[in-house]
Amino acid sequence: MKKLRLLSLVALACLAAAPAHAGWQDKLQNLMNPESKEGKILSGATRVVSSSQEMTYQTECTVGESLALESMQRFGKPVADEALQKYVNLVGNSVARNSRRSTIPYRFVVLDSQVQNAFAAPGGIIFISRGLLNLLENEAELAAVLSHEVGHVAEKHALKSIRRAQFLQGAATITAATMKGSEGKKFESMIGDLQSTLFDKGLDQGMEYEADLAALETAYRTGYDPTALVGVLRKLQQEEATAAKNGSWFSTHPPLDERIARVSAALARYPDRAGLAKLPARFAKFVKAGKGGKTTK
Amino acid sequence: MKKRALGGALLLLALYAGQALSAETRWVVSEGTTLKTEQSVSAPNLADLPVGAELTLIEGAGRWLKVRTADGKEGWVYAGRVSDTAPVAEVGGGDGLLGGSLQKSQIDTAKADSARSIRGLSPETAQYARQRGTPEGLKKELDRILARKVSDKEVKAFLKEGKIGEYAQ
Numbered sequence: 010m011k012k013l014r015l016l017s018l019v020a021l022a023c024l025a026a027a028p029a030h031a032g033w034q035d036k037l038q039n040l041m042n043p044e045s046k047e048g049k050i051l052s053g054a055t056r057v058v059s060s061s062q063e064m065t066y067q068t069e070c071t072v073g074e075s076l077a078l079e080s081m082q083r084f085g086k087p088v089a090d091e092a093l094q095k096y097v098n099l100v101g102n103s104v105a106r107n108s109r110r111s112t113i114p115y116r117f118v119v120l121d122s123q124v125q126n127a128f129a130a131p132g133g134i135i136f137i138s139r140g141l142l143n144l145l146e147n148e149a150e151l152a153a154v155l156s157h158e159v160g161h162v163a164e165k166h167a168l169k170s171i172r173r174a175q176f177l178q179g180a181a182t183i184t185a186a187t188m189k190g191s192e193g194k195k196f197e198s199m200i201g202d203l204q205s206t207l208f209d210k211g212l213d214q215g216m217e218y219e220a221d222l223a224a225l226e227t228a229y230r231t232g233y234d235p236t237a238l239v240g241v242l243r244k245l246q247q248e249e250a251t252a253a254k255n256g257s258w259f260s261t262h263p264p265l266d267e268r269i270a271r272v273s274a275a276l277a278r279y280p281d282r283a284g285l286a287k288l289p290a291r292f293a294k295f296v297k298a299g300k301g302g303k304t305t306k
Numbered sequence: 307m308k309k310r311a312l313g314g315a316l317l318l319l320a321l322y323a324g325q326a327l328s329a330e331t332r333w334v335v336s337e338g339t340t341l342k343t344e345q346s347v348s349a350p351n352l353a354d355l356p357v358g359a360e361l362t363l364i365e366g367a368g369r370w371l372k373v374r375t376a377d378g379k380e381g382w383v384y385a386g387r388v389s390d391t392a393p394v395a396e397v398g399g400g401d402g403l404l405g406g407s408l409q410k411s412q413i414d415t416a417k418a419d420s421a422r423s424i425r426g427l428s429p430e431t432a433q434y435a436r437q438r439g440t441p442e443g444l445k446k447e448l449d450r451i452l453a454r455k456v457s458d459k460e461v462k463a464f465l466k467e468g469k470i471g472e473y474a475q
Contacts, residue, residue: 066396067428068430070428071428071430071431071434074427074428074431074434074448074452075431075434075435077448077451078431078434078435078438078440078444078445078448081444081447081448082440082444086443086444086447087447087450087451094454095454095456098454098456099456099460099461099464100464102456102461103461103464103465103470106336106337106338106458106461107335107336107386107387108335109335109389109391109393109394110393110394110396111335111336111337111357111393112337112357112393112396113396114455116451116452116454118451134451148468163394164394183430184429184430185429185430185432185433188430188433188434188437189433189437193433193434193437196434197434197437197438200434229386230336230385230386230387230471231386231465231470231471232386232465232470232471232472232473232474233470281368281369285474286468286469286470286471286474288468288470291467291468
């Protein structure tokens with residue numbers, strides 16, 4: 010009888026353990042599926058491992074600063090409106106701290122250019138042109154554009170797109186001293202490649218779609234209505250026929266129809282998005298007030 | 307009697323294993339995240355949660371989640387500040403994996419940034435600008451861009467003013 014009781018207890022224990030065991034097996038199997046929770050954890054871990062082979066943050070900043078200098082040569086200086094620059098930095102930093110790469114400092118800059126564009130330099134310096142800013146209607150739309158660019162910085166899209174650059178084949182670090190020698194030449198050549206990618210050819214289409222999805226997630230997590238990204242894309246679509254294409258979002262980004270379709274489908278992930286912040290009045294106070302915008306001397 | 311105790315222990319073990327394996331993990335991905343006593347931004351803080359901290363989800367599917375920290379503290383965290391995937395780790399000196407290195411690299415990036423804002427653009431970028439013959443005016447613009455820092459306090463006040471996220475009513 011005692012044996013029977015013991016057996017029944019063991020059987021009960023096994024039954025209770027069975028779902029746990031099955032769950033464990035499932036979790037193990039799920040590791041192979043990149044879309045599963047376990048797969049995402051594994052990919053996060055492997056990302057950390059592989060990142061030790063990548064460029065250091067300090068060198069990434071040097072790349073970003075150098076590219077920032079070239080960006081201003083091409084598109085113009087920052088708009089001389091400190092209140093506007095501060096406002097855009099506040100919106101940008103609000104979303105950046107909820108992005109997948111929240112621990113680095115970000116800078117956001119409004120450039121005095123009528124070409125409708127926004128782009129991100131590695132390391133976290135993000136530019137938006139006065140032309141694109143003027144097209145927007147509220148703070149949620151600005152947050153959507155800046156979140157898209159933060160997504161590129163977080164996933165290091167620009168650096169991934171120039172993986173074959175000679176500089177990255179070597180030590181991939183730079184100092185003021187080595188900048189003067191052959192490493193400096195390779196570095197300069199890499200900055201040239203980055204300009205051509207960001208301003209003319211555009212990033213890989215997959216990276217743009219990835220940044221769009223990241224923008225929805227980041228804006229939503231911050232508390233902005235993610236639907237605003239669709240609003241921005243639709244406005245760009247209306248502009249497409251007449252806007253200057255060279256160096257703009259039109260020439261460097263995938264077709265707007267496809268982006269709108271993908272973003273609209275992804276919005277289903279945020280069923281409680283209605284009622285999230287849009288803030289047209291605060292946006293108008295800072296952006297519409299100095300719409301002309303002057304450059305600093 | 308001993309056997310019964312063994313059986314009971316086995317049962318407990320199995321139940322515990324089931325619970326442990328079904329527990330869901332969330333990672334803190336946002337700067338300035340705090341553990342609250344209640345589901346409100348104005349509730350008292352139980353702990354500051356660093357980016358990369360692992361939390362066990364206890365309950366909640368809405369905007370606030372009840373979680374347990376690694377050192378056993380239970381409280382509420384705003385859902386927008388955690389994710390079911392780990393945040394991107396920074397590449398500092400290229401040492402270490404996970405946990406400690408993530409926190410160390412955050413310190414490195416903070417140091418790098420405060421040094422940058424004091425001296426403006428880095429010596430490496432200054433050398434690049436010399437070689438490229440970049441106009442002085444543009445170097446000064448970049449200095450201004452790098453000096454324009456936004457503090458955590460300013461961001462919180464900005465979100466509060468706009469009634470955004472956890473400050474929404």
